[in-house]
Amino acid sequence: MAAPLSPADAGPSADWQATLPAELAEHGTLVQTRPGQALPLTLGGEETVFVVRMATLLFRLTVADNLRQGITLLYPGDVFRSAFAPPGPGADLVALTAGEVLRYRYDAFARLLEANADARAYFDMAVARQSARQAIHLAAVGQLDSTQRLVAFLIELATQIGVPASEGRVVFELPLSRSEVAEYLGLNADTLSRIMSRLRSEGLLSQPDRHTVFVRDLPALAALSPASASLMSAPRMNTNGPRS
Amino acid sequence: MAAPLSPADAGPSADWQATLPAELAEHGTLVQTRPGQALPLTLGGEETVFVVRMATLLFRLTVADNLRQGITLLYPGDVFRSAFAPPGPGADLVALTAGEVLRYRYDAFARLLEANADARAYFDMAVARQSARQAIHLAAVGQLDSTQRLVAFLIELATQIGVPASEGRVVFELPLSRSEVAEYLGLNADTLSRIMSRLRSEGLLSQPDRHTVFVRDLPALAALSPASASLMSAPRMNTNGPRS
């Protein structure tokens, strides 16, 4: 019935952007993040909301001792409500990079949304956007083999935080360690390392240093994973202040 | 840092319930569903919202030819916005059972929410609840072995649509075929069949007929999967009309 995911059909939403409404930016507590810093999901027992201003965050779940799954990566413009995590411990929100995050108590945030239709629309849009990304991630983890999964991850990062170097080439920082990447992809860290080595030896990418990835042939890399197309068509936020 | 998921810490939210606000129930188009029926995600090119009144739905993604992943099962009280799916084809919303679903155009739905704070709160709550369930599903698919995954699925169904038979025993209808279950769990249908046979031979469950599952020892079954605890603590909707 449904055809495979393809970006050609993404339509006008592919180049669509939105800007964080001023009402949201003005309120909330500005939190400076450092790599590895955990962001507590409750504030004095109350639900919270985070808006990513400039950073990369990881939401993950600990399913059993030594079994963790990365659920979603959050980029600038993304919104995280603590109720998105299952109740109980086991849910983690971690900053992967230095940056800035806005934090709200949920009830205060809800009042802001009630008072401001733009903020409301922004929140709903952000939630939908992340939900779609997470669905792709789930499909990748459930259906793709290890190479396809890793490539999907690299394409996601290249799309979200990559800097174009030249035609078909992109550079980005890997904000996760190997084992964190493995947790995100539902793979073993050793297996992951092997696959990265292979991609390197095939000349698809190189690593100036451990945490920097230089994609030497983006189209060829993307072709290795069926999830690439939809990941690349995912819109990014406009983080340059009010819309021009 | 985070301890494994455990229901003991779920707190008061475990027995929390909410009822579909009348404003939402009164508007929207009532759609009668039949098993296998696809619910189109766009209505004349416009975004839609579905509210499950009485049925079980499956949201799934086609990642490539013959590679499909079940993303979320939707139960009574759940809400699905078409923007939760990635753009493009490849996203499917299918009714698994006969039942009733309310359908809205997104802009009309958004106006309803704007005009009615209860409806708004309901929507936000439903989205958060489903997001949490989906996170657990992703963690299960990414980290658990095939038995643990299948058990997690059975526990999910037992919790959501199961009817208690006697102490520790539950009966429910399997609204999916074997291959659909396999797609949901990221497993091969053959492997799945083997595991079900083993669970049957171990006396944990029996199948009066192909689509009926009789769990003979729920605690013993649940003990086989680390995801059971959090799935069982997930709140169900109150589908019996206004709150008593």
Add this chain to the structure above:
DNA sequence: CGAGCCTTTGAGCTTTATCAATGTCGGTGG
């Protein structure tokens, strides 16, 4: 009653996890 689809089960094989050894990077203190 027959056709087609779904399910079960076995045999063999592929992929990925596990275990273990070695290497690299970054920081710290002598």
Add this chain to the structure above:
DNA sequence: CCACCGACATTGATAAAGCTCAAAGGCTCG
């Protein structure tokens, strides 16, 4: 400045989990 330490990464050998393919039995619906 260098030696050492711990965390992280790579790589090889091996094992196991789950997939593929194939055959046979059941169910459903015309």
